[in-house]
Amino acid sequence: MRRMAVMExxxxxxxNGHRTDGSWVNDxxxxxxxxxxxxxxxxxxxxxxxxxxxxxxYGSLAAALGIGYVLGGGIFTPxxxxxxxxxxxxxxxxAVLPMLKDEISVLADALAGEGESKGRRGGKAAKPSGER
Amino acid sequence: xxxxxxxxxxxxxxGARVRPQxxxxxxxxxxxxxxxxxxxxxNPGRCLIGAIAVxxxxxxxxxxx
Numbered sequence: 011m012r013r014m015a016v017m018e019x020x021x022x023x024x025x026n027g028h029r030t031d032g033s034w035v036n037d038x039x040x041x042x043x044x045x046x047x048x049x050x051x052x053x054x055x056x057x058x059x060x061x062x063x064x065x066x067x068y069g070s071l072a073a074a075l076g077i078g079y080v081l082g083g084g085i086f087t088p089x090x091x092x093x094x095x096x097x098x099x100x101x102x103x104x105a106v107l108p109m110l111k112d113e114i115s116v117l118a119d120a121l122a123g124e125g126e127s128k129g130r131r132g133g134k135a136a137k138p139s140g141e142r
Numbered sequence: 143x144x145x146x147x148x149x150x151x152x153x154x155x156x157g158a159r160v161r162p163q164x165x166x167x168x169x170x171x172x173x174x175x176x177x178x179x180x181x182x183x184x185n186p187g188r189c190l191i192g193a194i195a196v197x198x199x200x201x202x203x204x205x206x207x
Binding site: 059060063064067068070071072074075076077078079080081082083084085087088089090 | 178179182183186187189190191193194195196197198199200201202203204205207
């Protein structure tokens, strides 16, 4: 059965089953293009790129810029280290300083309370000495 | 007291003069932001590929420098 089919095809296509006119190049190119388009649309659907872009256009652009930067080999460069250092500095300022501020204010309140209580005690203790 | 009043009046005057320009700039920036956002939403593929290309170039330049 298989042999017959092979024979039929070889009869239809005289040069060992391959067409000689070059149309098979066109066919395979079309097939490859279709496959690529299918893969791209599948990728788009899987990653929900359009939804992401609609939700956060600037963020997705920044992400694409970052991907390009990494692909361009800019990850281990002085510019990256500068950017990372700046980001860390800003992050520390934004995240740690409010916490420190809170801690310092609590400490200052505690010290002020202690000082007042000491002052009261000192005042009571100082009165008799002043009377002398 | 007079100096304080003078300063206050000057600040008010400057504010009144600058306010329309600030409002105009704000309106322009808002409309520009809307235009850019709508363009990105209409052509997401083009914008993303362009951003990747720009990032790639910046990465290359940073690598060379």
